[in-house]
Amino acid sequence: MDTYIVQTEGLVKYYDGRAVLKGVTLKIPQGCIYGLLGRNGAGKTTLIRILLGLESPTRGRAFLFGQDSQMLSRKTKSRIGYTAEGHPLIGTYTAGRLVQLCRGGAGRWNQNLFEELVGLFNLPMNRKVKDLSAGMRAQLNLTLAMAAEPELLILDDPTLGLDTVVRRQFLELAIDVIQRQGRTILFSSHILSDVERIADRIGILVNGRLAADCTLEGLKSGIRKFRLIFPNQVPERLYLTELIRQHKEGRELVFTAANWNPMKMKMVQSLHPQEIVEIPMNLEEIFLECTRTEPVYQTV
Numbered sequence: 242m243d244t245y246i247v248q249t250e251g252l253v254k255y256y257d258g259r260a261v262l263k264g265v266t267l268k269i270p271q272g273c274i275y276g277l278l279g280r281n282g283a284g285k286t287t288l289i290r291i292l293l294g295l296e297s298p299t300r301g302r303a304f305l306f307g308q309d310s311q312m313l314s315r316k317t318k319s320r321i322g323y324t325a326e327g328h329p330l331i332g333t334y335t336a337g338r339l340v341q342l343c344r345g346g347a348g349r350w351n352q353n354l355f356e357e358l359v360g361l362f363n364l365p366m367n368r369k370v371k372d373l374s375a376g377m378r379a380q381l382n383l384t385l386a387m388a389a390e391p392e393l394l395i396l397d398d399p400t401l402g403l404d405t406v407v408r409r410q411f412l413e414l415a416i417d418v419i420q421r422q423g424r425t426i427l428f429s430s431h432i433l434s435d436v437e438r439i440a441d442r443i444g445i446l447v448n449g450r451l452a453a454d455c456t457l458e459g460l461k462s463g464i465r466k467f468r469l470i471f472p473n474q475v476p477e478r479l480y481l482t483e484l485i486r487q488h489k490e491g492r493e494l495v496f497t498a499a500n501w502n503p504m505k506m507k508m509v510q511s512l513h514p515q516e517i518v519e520i521p522m523n524l525e526e527i528f529l530e531c532t533r534t535e536p537v538y539q540t541v
Contacts (some may be wrong), residue, residue, distance in 0.1 A: 244271040245304075247292060252301035254287055254449075261287050263449040264301070269427060269442070274416075276440030277429040279506045280532050281448040285429045287455050289397050293323060298384060305393065319348030322391030325397050332371030335383055335402075336364060346387040356390035371432045376403055383411060393428045400435055408432075412439050416441075437524040445531050452531055457524070459507075462529050465501040469494045469514040476512060481505055485530055497530045 247269035262284045269275045279285045282391065290296040292303050294514045303310040310319050331339055344350050359366070363378035383399055396473060401407045401535075402496040416439050430436050436443070443460050445453040452459060458529050464485070469475075479487050479496050492499035494514075500504060522530070 245269060245270050245274075246273075246306060247427060248304040248307075248523045249288075249292070250302045252291060252303060253287065253299045253300045254284070254291065254296070262291075262298070262447055265446070265449070266301075267444060267451055267454055268355070271425055272276060272423045273442050274440050275442045275444065276430060276436035277427060277446065278433065278436060279446035280526055281451050283532075285446055286331065286397055289395055289427070289429065290522060293321070293395065316348075316535050317484045320392045322386040322389055322394040324379075324386050330378060330382060333369065335369050336373070337366035339370060339381070340366065340385065343385045343389070344393075349390045351388050351390050354390070355384060358384040358414075361414070362407065376407070377381070379403055379410075384428050386416075393425045393427070397429050398431060399428070400430065400432060408435065433525040433528055441519055443524070445528065447532055460527060461522070461524070463501055464497065464499050464522070464530065465511070466497040466520040466522055466530065467495070468516075468518040468520055469496075469509065469512065470516040470518070471512075472515045479509070479512075481485045481508060486533060 245268045248269070249265055251269050252262050252265040253260065265284070265288060277285050279290070284389065287296065291298050292310050294306060294313050297311055305313065305316055306320060308314065313321075313514070331342075334342070340355075351462075353499055358364075358380075360383065360439065362377070364381055365373075370381070373381065381405065383396075385392060386396075400411060403411065412435055426439075428436065428440060437457065440457055443453060443455065443457050455462075455463065471478075471494070473492075475489055475492055475494050479494060481496070481498050483499040485497040485499055487494065489495075
């Protein structure tokens with residue numbers, strides 16, 4: 242049986258009468274790299290802050306390592322690494338002093354890994370944090386989080402500010418650490434190619450709801466897009482369950498559907514189109530399809 246490191250049960254969160262989260266339930270097993278996606282304002286950061294106990298839910302509960310996130314013990318907190326969106330750090334400290342502070346408060350510290358990352362990112366330990374570029378602050382934050390060897394690493398847009406080369410190096414390192422040590426990563430990012438490269442499970446938040454929660458492979462095989470070409474008249478609408486989008490283009494009807502299966506294909510064929518053409522989609526294209534309107538896609 243899987244050991245769930247992260248769990249939520251019907252999380253609801255209101256701000257000033259507006260629902261930011263609308264009943265989010267998810268489970269992330271040990272060793273999973275979970276990519277959390279959503280447009281700005283979808284509720285990703287709010288969900289992460291509730292998981293860390295930095296905010297309380299209006300309704301529902303969240304658990305890390307089986308412990309209620311609102312009552313995390315010091316021991317449990319020491320098992321968690323976190324990089325916040327924007328990488329806020331103590332600006333008046335030098336990088337070296339900040340490292341000493343974090344190393345002293347960490348339950349564990351991998352000096353070899355720390356030195357490897359400092360060399361990889363070429364971080365200047367004698368400069369004040371406020372004088373570092375946005376990219377260097379991001380690199381320093383990632384280094385501090387990784388060196389503490391957390392069992393759960395929560396990354397809120399961690400590669401923001403990194404150039405393409407360094408971003409790829411970090412992602413490859415993250416994969417290596419996960420594979421060697423069985424750690425769990427909750428990874429939120431606006432760079433979908435990064436998520437596609439390292440995540441093995443995907444969650445898509447749309448208007449505060451978890452519209453998709455499945456393996457990356459399951460997402461790609463389950464959400465399909467087709468172009469139907471008709472010889473003459475095009476049907477006004479396509480009536481399928483779990484239809485995400487559809488629109489007409491001349492003699493063509495283009496649609497995207499979730500949980501695709503042979504029965505749905507038979508229903509499409511019964512319309513007697515002249516041609517059925519599948520349109521391949523990568524993760525970014527699937528994300529755009531899902532977030533243009535609120536989809537109805539939830540699988541395991």
